Amino acid sequence: MKSRIATGVVSALALIAAAGCNLPGKPKAGPEVPRPEEVMSFDKLYGDNCAGCHGVDGRNGSATNLANPKYEAWIDDATLRDVIAKGEKESLMPAFALESGGVLTDQQIDALVKGMRERWKKGDAFGGDTPPPYRATHAGDAAKGKSVYAIACARCHGMTREQPGKAGTILDGSFLALVNEQTIRTTIVPGRPDIGEPDWRGHIPGRAMTDDEVTDVSAWLMSQKPVLPGQPYPNTNQLSGKPGDEPPSAIKK
Secondary structure (H helix, E strand, O other): OHHHHHHHHHHHHHHHHHHOOOOOOOOOOOOOOOOHHHOOOHHHHHHHHOHHHHOOOOOOOOOOOOOOHHHHHHOOHHHHHHHHHHOOOOOOOOOOEHHHOOOEOHHHHHHHHHHHHHHHOOOOOOOOOOOOOOOOOOOOOHHHHHHHHHHHOHHHHOOOOOOOEOOEOOOOHHHHOOOOHHHHHHHHOOOEOOOOEOOOOOOEOOEOOOHHHHHHHHHHHHHOOOOOOOOOOOOHHHOOOOOOOOOHHHOOO
């Protein structure tokens, strides 16, 4: 009896030894899914976090044309990193840094900046011309900005929401609710070659826009943002936003 038990134990041990690492329930050797913070591939990081808005190859997205060499020449490394890490307030650009509530480590943000520079930054993108600075240096004058819009933008985008130009309207309240002054500035200065939008030198016939003009027109466009964008209430542009000034359908009965 004891001999049979001993033989059975030896046989079982032999089977386990023969099985080696292929024990029931143990994963087989092969590619493993890395932890999120260990992903450092630019293609993976960009595809998962940027491509949905900026396009799969940095262009033809709903947001900034990152593959535009003029944009890459205009924004410096520190500012580009800051935009990715902290986002842009009052726009659709979210913050991606962990400390700002995002999902990317500092090293991953550095990998994104490095990858964008390596792929899309090219030589002297401005041909020796000096563009207005990335950030406005002073507050814009909306009243002056309306006049600038009329000569620099209206022929393509129209002067009112109701009468869009050949490139559509940028005065729609729902659109303006999704952008801020920096978004407008970032579209005007380096342009959007992927959608046919010229840089700051191609808006006014015969000359480039000045820094003040870019700042003023951005301020005027933001002044056109409705108080309640996207809401189906009449005369929403006239609402003050103060208590007691709610549209009729919002008043509790």
